[in-house]
Amino acid sequence: MENKVLKRVDYIFQESSVVEVIELITKTFKKTPDDIILDVIDSGLRGRGGAGFPTGLKWRFAKNEDSPVKYVICNADEGEPGTFKDREILETVASKVLAGMCICGHSIGAKEGFIYLRGEYNYLLPHLSKVTDDFNNQLKTKNIDFTVYIKSGSGAYICGEESALFESMEGKRGEPRNKPPYPTISGYNAKPTVINNVETLVYAYMICKMGVEKFKELGTKDSRGSKVFSVSGDTPNAGIFELELGMPLKDFVQDFGDGDTKAVQVGGASGHCVPRKHFNETIIGFEGIPTGGSMMIFNSSRSMYNVLHDYLEFFTEESCGQCTPCRVGCQQLLKGIEAVKKGERKPQYLDELKKLSATMKVAAKCGLGQSVANPFNSIIDNFREEIIY
Amino acid sequence: MNEFLVNLKINNIPVSVKEGTTILDAAKILNFKIPTLCNHPDLTVAGNCRVCVVEVEGSRLLSASCATPVSEGMEVYTNSEKVRTARKHVIELLLSEHNADCTKCFKNGHCELQDLASEYRIGDHVFIDMVKDRSKLADMSSPSIAKDDSKCIRCQRCVRTCEELQSVSALAVINKGDHQKISTFMNKPMDDVVCTNCGQCINRCPTGALTERTYLEEVWNAINNPSKHVVVQTAPAVRIGLGEDLGYKPGERVTGKMVAALKHIGFDSVLDTDFTADLTIMEEGTELLTRLKKALVEGEKVALPMMTSCSPGWIKFQEHMFPDLLNNLSTCKSPQQMFGALAKTYYARKKGIDPKNMVSVSIMPCTAKKFECNRPEMRDSGYQDVDYVLTTRELAMMVKQAGIDFMKLDDEHYDSIMGEGTGAAVIFGATGGVMEAALRTAYEIVTGREVPFKNLNIMPVRGFEGIKEAKVLINDVKPEWKFLEGVELSVAIAHGLHNANELMKAVREGKVVYHFIEVMGCPGGCLGGGGQPIPTSPEIRQKRASAIYAEDEGLPLRKSHLNPEVALIYKEFLGEPLGHKSHDLLHTHYKVRKRY
Numbered sequence: 004m005e006n007k008v009l010k011r012v013d014y015i016f017q018e019s020s021v022v023e024v025i026e027l028i029t030k031t032f033k034k035t036p037d038d039i040i041l042d043v044i045d046s047g048l049r050g051r052g053g054a055g056f057p058t059g060l061k062w063r064f065a066k067n068e069d070s071p072v073k074y075v076i077c078n079a080d081e082g083e084p085g086t087f088k089d090r091e092i093l094e095t096v097a098s099k100v101l102a103g104m105c106i107c108g109h110s111i112g113a114k115e116g117f118i119y120l121r122g123e124y125n126y127l128l129p130h131l132s133k134v135t136d137d138f139n140n141q142l143k144t145k146n147i148d149f150t151v152y153i154k155s156g157s158g159a160y161i162c163g164e165e166s167a168l169f170e171s172m173e174g175k176r177g178e179p180r181n182k183p184p185y186p187t188i189s190g191y192n193a194k195p196t197v198i199n200n201v202e203t204l205v206y207a208y209m210i211c212k213m214g215v216e217k218f219k220e221l222g223t224k225d226s227r228g229s230k231v232f233s234v235s236g237d238t239p240n241a242g243i244f245e246l247e248l249g250m251p252l253k254d255f256v257q258d259f260g261d262g263d264t265k266a267v268q269v270g271g272a273s274g275h276c277v278p279r280k281h282f283n284e285t286i287i288g289f290e291g292i293p294t295g296g297s298m299m300i301f302n303s304s305r306s307m308y309n310v311l312h313d314y315l316e317f318f319t320e321e322s323c324g325q326c327t328p329c330r331v332g333c334q335q336l337l338k339g340i341e342a343v344k345k346g347e348r349k350p351q352y353l354d355e356l357k358k359l360s361a362t363m364k365v366a367a368k369c370g371l372g373q374s375v376a377n378p379f380n381s382i383i384d385n386f387r388e389e390i391i392y
Numbered sequence: 393m394n395e396f397l398v399n400l401k402i403n404n405i406p407v408s409v410k411e412g413t414t415i416l417d418a419a420k421i422l423n424f425k426i427p428t429l430c431n432h433p434d435l436t437v438a439g440n441c442r443v444c445v446v447e448v449e450g451s452r453l454l455s456a457s458c459a460t461p462v463s464e465g466m467e468v469y470t471n472s473e474k475v476r477t478a479r480k481h482v483i484e485l486l487l488s489e490h491n492a493d494c495t496k497c498f499k500n501g502h503c504e505l506q507d508l509a510s511e512y513r514i515g516d517h518v519f520i521d522m523v524k525d526r527s528k529l530a531d532m533s534s535p536s537i538a539k540d541d542s543k544c545i546r547c548q549r550c551v552r553t554c555e556e557l558q559s560v561s562a563l564a565v566i567n568k569g570d571h572q573k574i575s576t577f578m579n580k581p582m583d584d585v586v587c588t589n590c591g592q593c594i595n596r597c598p599t600g601a602l603t604e605r606t607y608l609e610e611v612w613n614a615i616n617n618p619s620k621h622v623v624v625q626t627a628p629a630v631r632i633g634l635g636e637d638l639g640y641k642p643g644e645r646v647t648g649k650m651v652a653a654l655k656h657i658g659f660d661s662v663l664d665t666d667f668t669a670d671l672t673i674m675e676e677g678t679e680l681l682t683r684l685k686k687a688l689v690e691g692e693k694v695a696l697p698m699m700t701s702c703s704p705g706w707i708k709f710q711e712h713m714f715p716d717l718l719n720n721l722s723t724c725k726s727p728q729q730m731f732g733a734l735a736k737t738y739y740a741r742k743k744g745i746d747p748k749n750m751v752s753v754s755i756m757p758c759t760a761k762k763f764e765c766n767r768p769e770m771r772d773s774g775y776q777d778v779d780y781v782l783t784t785r786e787l788a789m790m791v792k793q794a795g796i797d798f799m800k801l802d803d804e805h806y807d808s809i810m811g812e813g814t815g816a817a818v819i820f821g822a823t824g825g826v827m828e829a830a831l832r833t834a835y836e837i838v839t840g841r842e843v844p845f846k847n848l849n850i851m852p853v854r855g856f857e858g859i860k861e862a863k864v865l866i867n868d869v870k871p872e873w874k875f876l877e878g879v880e881l882s883v884a885i886a887h888g889l890h891n892a893n894e895l896m897k898a899v900r901e902g903k904v905v906y907h908f909i910e911v912m913g914c915p916g917g918c919l920g921g922g923g924q925p926i927p928t929s930p931e932i933r934q935k936r937a938s939a940i941y942a943e944d945e946g947l948p949l950r951k952s953h954l955n956p957e958v959a960l961i962y963k964e965f966l967g968e969p970l971g972h973k974s975h976d977l978l979h980t981h982y983k984v985r986k987r988y
């Protein structure tokens with residue numbers, strides 16, 4: 004394993020005007036779409052929305068589809084508790100997001116892009132629309148056939164899941180679809196679609212700007228580059244930080260903890276809870292614990308029962324409700340830990356619940372239900388006494 | 393066509409299937425049964441119940457077999473440890489939020505959830521009981537449909553039915569998470585929304601969450617009341633469906649046994665809706681010819697195409713969705729309501745019974761008829777013309793309650809009067825049947841010859857294509873019909889309200905021109921009605937249709953105008969089609985209803 008240390012980076016938030024990004028776009032377009040995609044594959048960039056799918060491959064799948072209509076969608080639904088980095092990116096460097104979309108569109112053969120903006124971020128609309136109009140107009144003057152539109156989200160966490168997002172954009176109820184087919188074959192309006200996180204698109208742009216090799220200087224074999232982290236909880240330094248991937252959690256806690264850190268929830272409510280005893284060997288990255296960017300720090304004053312309870316309440320409410328393992332499973336997990344806490348069920352009932360969460364992980368229809376086991380098991384396993392007593 | 397075949401193994405047994413086949417269907421070929429709940433052969437795939445999950449080698453996740461297409465080299469396990477655990481969990485979870493008072497449930501013994509629970513021996517629940525509010529009463533506002541959310545497993549079959557097959561969308565999913573449920577617009581009661589009472593959702597609901605409003609007790613009470621004379625009529629499609637709930641395979645005709653059973657049960661007179669189906673042909677055929685004459689000879693503006701009005705679900709649909717086309721509907725009541733109006737007038741007079749001591753019951757393949765008999769327009773006899781409507785399913789329950797060994801019954805005949813029907817009336821039960829019956833009679837009235845189709849079978853109007861079209865050239869007419877000489881009669885047929893909706897949009901936009909349109913609210917026509925035995929599928933409906941046409945071919949009379957009882961009632965009572973008495977008793981009007 005490569006030995007990395009915590010390192011602050013400043014790629015994402017370097018300001019770029021619309022004029023600058025358009026210049027880069029015209030320069031990039033001297034390459035063929037295939038070459039651009041090869042660069043993105045070569046860079047090792049993986050999705051920053053959580054699942055970490057290799058971005059270049061996703062683009063290539065969409066490019067290989069034979070369809071006159073394709074779409075690029077920027078996922079700005081940012082609903083994961085503890086995550087607030089996409090908002091910051093859109094507020095400060097929207098032009099780079101737009102450029103990433105345009106480069107993707109050019110590479111895969113899409114003429115339209117959409118930003119699916121979280122309902123709660125509607126206050127960004129005036130600014131974002133202005134930049135987008137400006138961007139669209141300048142593309143036109145350069146005869147680049149690509150237009151970006153903004154769609155306001157419906158305000159449900161589940162609409163960040165890509166297929167539910169498409170349903171929502173199509174005016175339907177935000178319920179995840181069956182997969183396959185995957186979005187690159189059948190996405191928005193059943194057309195081949197690339198959907199990327201806000202941050203992923205900026206890095207795609209950065210790769211075109213600074214070159215593959217420069218990007219690859221940072222990170223590890225499995226986790227190239229840097230990433231924007233939303234740091235919250237018991238920390239004197241809450242906020243947004245771009246850090247190199249592959250750092251040990253120990254370093255992170257040293258820099259951001261309050262000296263009394265008991266656990267870090269990596270990856271938001273749907274992520275994993277790492278207890279103090281594992282800080283040393285835990286790597287933040289796809290080879291270790293991946294994260295969409297949320298790092299919640301808990302010190303010893305926190306009750307991990309309350310933390311888990313909050314998460315389960317969140318999932319119970321935010322499940323779209325269509326599939327049995329998730330709709331009923333979330334409620335059972337929540338009611339289950341309450342019953343154990345109150346002594347209505349024996350502590351061993353937690354083991355039944357772990358079996359249930361294992362079923363949810365493999366049988367739920369989408370990532371929401373599938374990932375409830377992450378916080379559930381990692382908290383139950385590491386803080387069992389706190390749940391029972 | 394080898395290149396379209398996909399090779400895979402299921403439980404280590406190789407099988408080759410067409411590309412695009414689901415794992416579920418591939419397993420069926422090998423006779424591996426995978427349990428399902430949200431899947432239904434008439435509907436798009438949902439993949440939400442997750443009871444059908446299977447293990448696919450190399451995949452971290454289990455796959456919903458109903459929603460996953462096969463791929464080359466796939467290795468599937470339908471009953472591994474992982475699968476069994478997940479499947480049991482899913483059933484247990486469903487039961488943990490389910491008001492499982494099976495013994496009191498209308499679906500007891502006919503419930504897919506109950507079947508699964510007993511197959512998997514789900515005993516004492518591991519999980520916490522989460523039934524929200526047992527005291528919350530079911531929605532009984534509709535005279536046709538009972539909706540009990542405490543029995544709902546959120547499979548959304550009803551939602552897909554109402555939207556995909558019926559284009560009504562009276563039901564929708566609302567809220568998320570633990571509050572997610574199946575609801576109506578603004579959570580209004582079922583009798584206050586666009587629901588057409590077609591009952592198609594009931595036919596596809598796997599549990600007791602959607603059922604017909606039952607009137608079994610009321611009917612038993614009437615039968616057991618010595619001061620009441622209880623007449624019963626049976627619709628054409630009941631005789632080819634009833635058997636399915638009493639031990640027969642789909643497609644068995646049980647007409648004679650059904651009549652015998654009704655007599656055993658104790659109805660005072662067992663009569664046939666076929667009689668008024670034949671009568672409908674006389675009235676509606678005459679109405680069509682009259683409209684055509686007005687249009688072609690007198691140049692009057694009359695509403696054409698004329699549309700059939702036998703299907704009360706279709707009528708309510710039209711009242712909500714196409715109020716601008718209400719004048720196109722034939723003014724004829726449905727055969728059930730013609731029957732009801734005549735039972736308490738003509739029949740009562742002939743039998744010397746005071747209509748106020750009569751109870752008129754009908755056995756229908758339909759839930760919308762329960763609504764229809766309660767319409768304020770349907771009291772032309774001076775009383776409620778039809779008092780109670782039972783579904784085919786409810787009749788099967790009556791037979792069982794009465795302790796009748798149905799299969800051993802000897803065939804019996806309908807009583808008289810109003811017990812006679814022709815083959816033309818029987819085919820009312822299949823989509824295209826009213827059209828075929830009307831053509832058999834109208835063509836003959838106008839030309840003096842039989843319809844020019846072999847053995848009277850007008851094949852172009854038969855079958856399950858969503859919208860059918862046919863043209864019949866009318867020539868060498870009798871002198872009094874000269875205005876029809878050389879006219880090519882153009883007709884269309886739709887079944888299921890989705891198809892009706894498409895056809896009506898085309899008519900409204902003037903994209904199509906017809907003289908006459910038949911619409912049945914349910915897929916396949918009444919044979920697929922919302923009151924018919926459950927389950928339903930395209931294959932089952934096909935078998936029922938074959939039975940209907942076989943019944944038609946087996947009858948001595950196959951044209952409505954030859955029904956001797958019909959001739960008699962015109963002579964003794966009605967006078968002539970569209971005459972005064974007909975107008976008073978057999979025709980009706982419609983009302984505009986709001987969409988929301």
Ligand SMILES: Cc1cc2nc3c(=O)[nH]c(=O)nc-3n(C[C@H](O)[C@H](O)[C@H](O)COP(=O)(O)O)c2cc1C
Binds near residue numbers: 166
């Ligand atoms: C319940 C749920 C919520 C999600 N919310 C978001 C979100 O807010 N933003 C996001 O970028 N991805 C979200 N995702 C992941 C997306 O489905 C998708 O994988 C991602 O947008 C792909 O972009 P990437 O490859 O650039 O990461 C969510 C997934 C799930 C299961």
Ligand code: SF4
Binds near residue numbers: 178327368373
């Ligand atoms: S896992 Fe949860 S959120 Fe996803 S489809 Fe199922 S119920 Fe909906």
Ligand code: SF4
Binds near residue numbers: 494498499506543
């Ligand atoms: S719906 Fe089925 S399982 Fe539920 S109470 Fe009725 S019969 Fe029992």
Ligand code: SF4
Binds near residue numbers: 537553554560589591
């Ligand atoms: S009865 Fe028919 S119209 Fe009414 S909800 Fe059911 S399917 Fe829809």
Ligand code: SF4
Binds near residue numbers: 550598601
């Ligand atoms: S009412 Fe019946 S069909 Fe509809 S979701 Fe509930 S269980 Fe399924």
Ligand code: FES
Binds near residue numbers: 428
């Ligand atoms: S039957 Fe396959 S998910 Fe419900």
